[in-house]
Amino acid sequence: MSTVIALDSLLDARRLWRGQPQARPPSRQPTGFPMLDAALPSGGWPEAALSEVLLPLDGVGELALLWPALARLTQAGGLVALVAPPYLPFPAAWAGAGVRLDRLQVVRAEPRDAAWATEQCLRSAACAAVLCWPQQADDRTLRRLQLAAEAGQCLGFAMRPAAAAAQASPAALRLVLEARPPRLRVLKCRGGNPPAQPLPWPLPAGVSPAVRGPHGAADLA
Numbered sequence: 001m002s003t004v005i006a007l008d009s010l011l012d013a014r015r016l017w018r019g020q021p022q023a024r025p026p027s028r029q030p031t032g033f034p035m036l037d038a039a040l041p042s043g044g045w046p047e048a049a050l051s052e053v054l055l056p057l058d059g060v061g062e063l064a065l066l067w068p069a070l071a072r073l074t075q076a077g078g079l080v081a082l083v084a085p086p087y088l089p090f091p092a093a094w095a096g097a098g099v100r101l102d103r104l105q106v107v108r109a110e111p112r113d114a115a116w117a118t119e120q121c122l123r124s125a126a127c128a129a130v131l132c133w134p135q136q137a138d139d140r141t142l143r144r145l146q147l148a149a150e151a152g153q154c155l156g157f158a159m160r161p162a163a164a165a166a167q168a169s170p171a172a173l174r175l176v177l178e179a180r181p182p183r184l185r186v187l188k189c190r191g192g193n194p195p196a197q198p199l200p201w202p203l204p205a206g207v208s209p210a211v212r213g214p215h216g217a218a219d220l221a
Helices: 007-012 034-039 062-075 091-096 111-123 139-152 162-166
Strands: 049-055 080-083 104-107 129-132 155-161 173-179 182-189
Touching: 049 062, 049 139, 049 162, 062 080, 062 129, 062 155, 062 173, 080 111, 111 129, 111 139, 139 155, 155 162, 162 173
Parallel strands: 049 155, 049 173, 080 104, 080 129, 129 155
Antiparallel strands: 173 182
């Protein structure tokens, strides 16, 4: 008959080693919103990783959420790719948000090719950030995008319908923008537990209003 030994006694006798979690280094990619940075374990967007932004409908401020980081990246000479966006970008809004238009590339792709095109942009190491809008993405597709972001050391952002929150995802970060009431919820964050309470939306920005940019559907159209 096997003998049950208390775990504490093994630890006390140094017969069992207690592992310690290895802390991840702080992110070098701040979101531009101090309140959101404080809520994320790394203090910013997860580096070389895929982040999901889940939306109840288009134009609830998803671009305003990303613009501070995209402005900073393009102003440093980084390239930002938009793969098969649902609307043509409105140049004045992006420029007003501080994004360098000469460092912004729109990649046209049919829906069946959009995931492949996104993967190539992420993996290329030529882009600082890649945005995509997959309407139907399974776990395998998202995992390939996550691995491509790691390989290319790139920030990946996937805008998906809010209904996808019920599905598992390999993304390092999952955020939900809600419209009624307007708020931001962190569903999943690599390296720690999501905050129990949602954050207000729009968030107070840590950058000038010009970098924040306007909200609404006109952001893209």
